[in-house]
Each structure stands twice: as structure tokens, then as C-alpha cells.
Amino acid sequence: xxxxxxxxxxxxxxxxxxxxxxxxxxxxxxxxxxxxxxxxxxxxxxxxxxxxxxxxxxxxxxxxxxxxxxxxxxxxxxxxxxxxxxxxxxxxxxxxxxxxxxxxxxxxxxxxxxxxxxxxxxxxxxxxxxxxxxxxxxxxxxxxxxxxxxxxxxxxxxxxxxxxxxxxxxxxxxxxxxxxxxxxxxxxxxxxxxxxxxxxxxxxxxxxxxxxxxxxxxxxxxxxxxxxxxxxxxxxxxxxxxxxxx
Amino acid sequence: xxxxxxxxxxxxxxxxxxxxxxxxxxxxxxxxxxxxxxxxxxxxxxxxxxxxxxxxxxxxxxxxxxxxxxxxxxxxxxxxxxxxxxxxxxxxxxxxxxxxxxxxxxxxxxxxxxxxxxxxxxxxxxxxxxxxxxxxxxxxxxxxxxxxxxxxxxxxxxxxxxxxxxxxxxxxxxxxxxxxxxxxxxxxxxxxxxxxxxxxxxxxxxxxxxxxxxxxxxxxxxxxxxxxxxxxxxxxxxxxxxxxxxxxxxxxxxxxx
Numbered sequence: 001x002x003x004x005x006x007x008x009x010x011x012x013x014x015x016x017x018x019x020x021x022x023x024x025x026x027x028x029x030x031x032x033x034x035x036x037x038x039x040x041x042x043x044x045x046x047x048x049x050x051x052x053x054x055x056x057x058x059x060x061x062x063x064x065x066x067x068x069x070x071x072x073x074x075x076x077x078x079x080x081x082x083x084x085x086x087x088x089x090x091x092x093x094x095x096x097x098x099x100x101x102x103x104x105x106x107x108x109x110x111x112x113x114x115x116x117x118x119x120x121x122x123x124x125x126x127x128x129x130x131x132x133x134x135x136x137x138x139x140x141x142x143x144x145x146x147x148x149x150x151x152x153x154x155x156x157x158x159x160x161x162x163x164x165x166x167x168x169x170x171x172x173x174x175x176x177x178x179x180x181x182x183x184x185x186x187x188x189x190x191x192x193x194x195x196x197x198x199x200x201x202x203x204x205x206x207x208x209x210x211x212x213x214x215x216x217x218x219x220x221x222x223x224x225x226x227x228x229x230x231x232x233x234x235x236x237x238x239x240x241x242x243x244x245x246x
Numbered sequence: 247x248x249x250x251x252x253x254x255x256x257x258x259x260x261x262x263x264x265x266x267x268x269x270x271x272x273x274x275x276x277x278x279x280x281x282x283x284x285x286x287x288x289x290x291x292x293x294x295x296x297x298x299x300x301x302x303x304x305x306x307x308x309x310x311x312x313x314x315x316x317x318x319x320x321x322x323x324x325x326x327x328x329x330x331x332x333x334x335x336x337x338x339x340x341x342x343x344x345x346x347x348x349x350x351x352x353x354x355x356x357x358x359x360x361x362x363x364x365x366x367x368x369x370x371x372x373x374x375x376x377x378x379x380x381x382x383x384x385x386x387x388x389x390x391x392x393x394x395x396x397x398x399x400x401x402x403x404x405x406x407x408x409x410x411x412x413x414x415x416x417x418x419x420x421x422x423x424x425x426x427x428x429x430x431x432x433x434x435x436x437x438x439x440x441x442x443x444x445x446x447x448x449x450x451x452x453x454x455x456x457x458x459x460x461x462x463x464x465x466x467x468x469x470x471x472x473x474x475x476x477x478x479x480x481x482x483x484x485x486x487x488x489x490x491x492x493x494x495x496x497x498x499x500x501x502x503x
């Protein structure tokens with residue numbers, strides 16, 4: 001072996017020793033490092049595991065029905081798709097310890113207002129009220145059961161729900177027309193408005209009853225149905241609740 | 247002469263032995279390494295490779311109540327200050343003159359619209375969160391490898407390794423990341439990873455009163471998300487960036503960015 005080494009120049013041996021020390025040092029330090037710093041798969045697994053064991057605070061909608069009959073009542077009403085925890089708050093602690101930890105039961109107006117205050121960014125058709133005008137200071141639960149919410153009585157007038165249209169119509173040339181002049185409203189539309197819908201006119205001739213040259217109705221703008229507007233339907237250009245005069 | 251030849255033959259023999267020993271050692275290292283890797287395989291019942299998560303958002307259904315924001319903050323211990331959000335809701339107001347106003351509604355719809363209603367052409371809410379990109383820019387820029395994509399498609403952050411350098415906060419085109427004021431590490435929406443791996447829904451999806459948020463597994467043909475994607479025209483945010491988000495929007499207005 002000594003003979004084998006001595007065959008090479010001293011300089012080469014020294015360089016090799018330095019290289020050997022560096023490589024050996026790196027290997028030793030690497031072996032001392034914990035595995036998750038070297039191996040990406042282990043590092044990812046450790047993070048995933050630590051993420052998985054974080055505590056759950058919302059128990060999930062399926063748990064409530066195990067004890068509460070009310071969960072079954074809610075199946076029917078407008079709130080049927082709401083999770084219990086939307087209103088009652090995080091309930092994992094309550095599910096684990098039902099007697100000591102009680103979830104919240106919001107009874108103030110302010111809570112319902114989060115969803116039901118009128119806001120022009122909200123989708124049309126979502127039930128909204130003006131909290132200043134709608135029975136001020138009375139708690140909502142006095143009239144509405146939150147587990148099966150519905151209007152306490154059938155609305156008498158169309159404007160109860162269609163207030164925006166009523167307001168528009170009030171300043172339009174059509175102000176004297178009843179809603180039912182143009183819309184056929186079945187009685188059940190007041191009870192289940194989305195299932196039974198009011199009719200809307202579908203033909204030009206309907207508007208023509210008042211607005212053609214031959215019409216007997218006085219003081220309405222008259223047009224010739226054959227030449228005016230060609231193939232278009234009247235309400236593609238004129239908004240019937242606010243028809244412009246010219 | 248003959249001596250030198252003999253010596254030369256000896257050197258060659260030594261070299262051969264050395265090379266063969268070297269190969270033996272290297273081979274045994276490789277075998278051992280593979281053995282160690284197997285020893286670290288996952289032992290849990292939840293199989294990551296069987297899932298690939300995404301979220302659908304129906305913009306037309308969002309009423310901007312802020313329940314999702316509150317639930318997220320409770321579930322994930324996000325600071326209550328109105329600056330730190332893992333998910334948030336934006337109000338878009340498009341005015342008659344074409345001007346677009348975007349404002350964060352700060353949880354329980356505290357931020358009322360400042361625009362007069364008669365000046366509004368169209369207005370709506372857009373819930374936002376980490377898009378869990380398939381091609382995540384935040385993962386690319388992390389200098390210490392603290393953030394990564396799991397096999398089930400969720401981008402996670404290792405709080406122990408994160409050095410709080412804010413590169414990822416800058417890189418995210420959706421503004422989904424923030425630096426936690428106490429730990430000084432990056433945080434973001436994890437799709438409530440601790441919940442979904444137990445079969446629960448993310449907290450925001452759980453509490454949404456109008457089902458504007460739909461959570462599901464893209465690998466399952468029967469998941470609500472697969473159905474949502476099939477039944478709706480789908481948009482993603484900033485598609486030109488090729489981040490391939492896994493948060494899918496339906497009924498999205500062209501002004502949303």
C-alpha cells in the first residue's frame with residue numbers, strides 16, 4: 001500500500017486528502033441532520049400530519065340530528081339548507097360535552113339582519129327587509145320561526161314583495177293600471193311564490209289592445225302594429241312598468 | 247524490466263479491487279436508501295392519492311352575509327383584525343359610467359355600499375380564497391421549500407420551516423397569503439385540511455346559508471363539485487397567468503379580476 005501511494009507525487013496526495021476531508025465532512029454533517037431536513041417526502045408528510053391534527057371547531061351538520069328533533073323540523077322550510085352552525089355557531093365542543101358547553105342561540109334582530117337587510121348587491125329574489133321600516137325594535141322571532149321562517153300572514157298587496165316595481169310604476173304613465181290588468185296571479189302565488197308564478201304577457205297583441213290605431217281606449221299613444229318595431233316584442237324596447245312617453 | 251512489468255500488473259490488480267469495492271459500497275448505499283424510504287411510508291387510513299380537492303363558487307347565490315369569513319377565522323384561529331383573511335368577500339359595484347368599485351366587506355357585511363343605488367349598473371358579491379393552483383407561483387418562489395402541493399391538491403405551508411420572507415405573499419396573484427402577526431410566518435387557506443381529511447366540509451362551506459360555495463373531490467364523479475362543473479359555465483380568476491386554479495366560479499362577471 002505504501003509502495004502504491006509513493007508512486008504518486010506528493011502534491012496529488014495532498015489534494016486528494018483535502019477533497020477526502022471535505023467530502024467526508026459533508027457526509028458526516030448530513031448524517032447528523034434530522035431526516036425531515038434532507039428528505040422532501042418526509043418533510044411534506046410531517047407538515048401534512050401536523051396540519052391534520054389541528055382541532056375541529058365546527059362539528060358538521062350531520063352530527064346535530066343525532067340528538068335534536070328540531071333538525072328534522074327544519075327540513076321543510078326556507079331554511080332547510082342552512083347548516084345548524086350557521087346560526088348556532090361552532091358546536092364541536094357542545095357535541096363532545098352536551099351538558100356543559102352550550103352553543104349560541106341568537107335572538108336579536110341584529111343577527112337576522114346580517115342576511116336579511118336590504119342591500120343592492122344581493123341577488124334579486126332573496127328575502128330582504130328595511131330594518132328601519134320593518135317593525136322596528138321587535139325581535140324577528142316574535143313573528144318568524146327561525147326553523148321554519150315564513151311571512152306571518154299572506155301578503156295582501158303585490159307591493160309587499162314587489163315594492164321596487166310598485167315604486168317605479170307609481171311615477172309612470174301606467175300608474176292607474178292594476179298589476180292584475182297584465183298579470184294573471186293565481187291565489188297560490190301568494191303562498192308559494194316560486195312554485196306558482198304569476199303570468200306575464202307573451203304577445204305584441206296584448207299591448208296592442210290599448211296601443212294600436214284601432215283601439216277604443218282613449219289617450220294612449222297609438223301605433224300601427226304592422227309597421228312599428230317589426231319582429232321585436234314590445235318589452236324588448238319599452239319597460240312596461242315605466243314606459244317612456246315618446 | 248520484468249520487475250517493472252510485474253509491479254505494473256500489481257497496480258492494475260489493486261485498481262480493479264478498488265473499483266469493484268467502490269461499486270459494492272455504492273450499490274449497498276442505494277439499496278439501504280430505498281429501504282429507509284419505505285420505512286417512512288404513511289401509516290394512516292386516509293389515502294391522499296385517492297382525492298383531489300377543489301371548490302366551486304356560485305356568484306349569483308352569494309348574499310354577502312360574511313358568515314364564511316367569521317367561520318374561517320374561528321376554525322383556523324385567524325387574527326380578528328380586518329386585515330388578515332384566509333377567505334374574504336368582495337363587493338363589486340359597477341357604476342353607470344363604467345367605473346368599477348371593489349371593496350372588502352369585512353366579515354359580517356359591515357361595509358355598507360357607499361355608492362348611491364341609482365348610479366349602480368350592476369352590483370354583486372364575490373367570495374375569494376386561495377385558489378389552490380395546480381401550478382402555484384407561491385411554491386416556486388419559496389427559497390426554503392416551506393410551501394408545497396400535497397398529493398390531494400392542497401397547497402400547505404410548513405410554519406416551522408417558513409422564514410417569513412414574504413416572497414410568496416408577493417408572488418400570489420390572488421392576494422391569498424398574509425404574514426401571521428404572532429408567528430411571523432406565511433399563512434393561507436388550506437381548504438380546512440384538518441376537516442377535509444376527516445370527511446368534513448371546510449368551515450366556510452359548512453356555514454354558507456345559500457350554498458354559494460360547493461366543495462368536492464375532482465377525482466370522484468359523484469361529488470357535488472363534479473356536478474357543479476358539469477352543469478355550469480365555469481370561469482377561473484386570471485386564467486392568462488396559467489396558474490390553473492382549482493377554485494371554479496360560475497356566473498362570474500367580466501369585471502371580476
